[in-house]
Amino acid sequence: MSVNNQTDFTFKSLDPAGLVPSPGEKETAAGLEKLRTVCQGQECYAESLGWHRTSEWSGEEWLSRYEELAARIRADADAFVVVGIGGSNQAARAVVEALEPVEGAPEIVWAGNSLSPHSINGVIEHLRGKKSVYIDVIAKNFETLEPGAAFRALRTFLRDTYGEGWQKRVVTTGTIGSHFEDISKEHGFTFIPFPSDVGGRFTALTPVGLLPLAVAGFDIRALARGAADMEAALKGDMTAENPALRYALQRNAAYKAGYRMEMLSFFEPRFFRFSKWWVQLFGESEGKDGLGLYPVAGSFSEDLHSIGQFLQDGTRCIMETFIDVKEQDSSLVLRADEVDDRFGYLDGMDYHQMNKAAFTATVDAHSRVMPCNVIEVEKLGEYAFGKLFYFFMFSCYLSGLILGVNPFDQPGVEAYKQGMFKILGK
Ligand code: PA5
16 A cells, blocks of 8 residues: 655656666566565664664654753853764754754854864864854764864863863763763763664764754754654555655666766755765765765756756766755845846746746756656755655665665775775874
């Protein structure tokens, strides 16, 4: 039975030219079998599936704990620094940079996501102008260089700025039983668990993503509800209409047909950080064993003026997934004036209308030359982000299973790390 009558989230595949064969009976049956497997969760990935049941880390008990801690921080802080890299900061940043800041909430500042001295100096300089700074150091494996180095630099800043008692300004999000927990206890930092059974890029709905969002004043309950509703919709739909199954089958069919990249495209620049989260999710989960679609982002209409030519007319290696938002949440109407600029057709037109025209025309033009999908969400808000996070994580697991890779490891990133640690004398 299909429960995918979600009206606030729709998934559509467009391939009018039949560039990628639609799944036949055999592929659909095999896909449905994999969907059942993913819904149950495989025993071999039990150590990585803590995100799979939303009730686990974004259920009532945990939400209250995030809210309580966030309220304490908000009562005293005017800046909250999220120190983390990759999966340890992308999800929270995706939401913070997409939604309007909540009045009275501390500014969220990002650190520990590069090794640029210019960046960390810029962060510290910025913090000097604040009255009360708190930090959250997020690291599953507290050996990652970027957050480790930034934590040192920020400890110096906190000690020098606030003197005795600076430790109360430090939250650490780490693995239970780790050295990180030990030093947190020893020095009086507030320690919260980084789920040991959730990899960084799957942590949007855990303390990693939700505590910073609660500090920023966002409605984490709406986000959790969106994720839970998507979980119910995907796990309750064992039909070929399941949108995660359609998406996973389509991207695998495109891969088989020779496509090598997937672009996540959007006409709302506020999705930029979300696209970085998505790029990491699919890049680290599927790009292994010499396989996988290379994920890239397209921020339109700007990027249409740089890569639009290639997309329409270049090497046929790209498929595209658009995200569109139905509700208009901002408006600017262009008025006619005395300047004959030859843009008269815009008189009285809203920017929203121009943006939608660009979207419609682009989807039409691109879908004639590459396989496309369109995901439409009702409105840009916490609830929609909850749905998007869960939809893509679930689809990624399913797609990786169809591709034949382990979606939860990332052995490839060790190669450069070993070389770097050797140079640094670790
Ligand atoms: O998804 C992943 O596992 C990675 O991107 C990690 O999140 C990233 O490398 C940061 O790791 P850690 O939290 O251990 O510092």
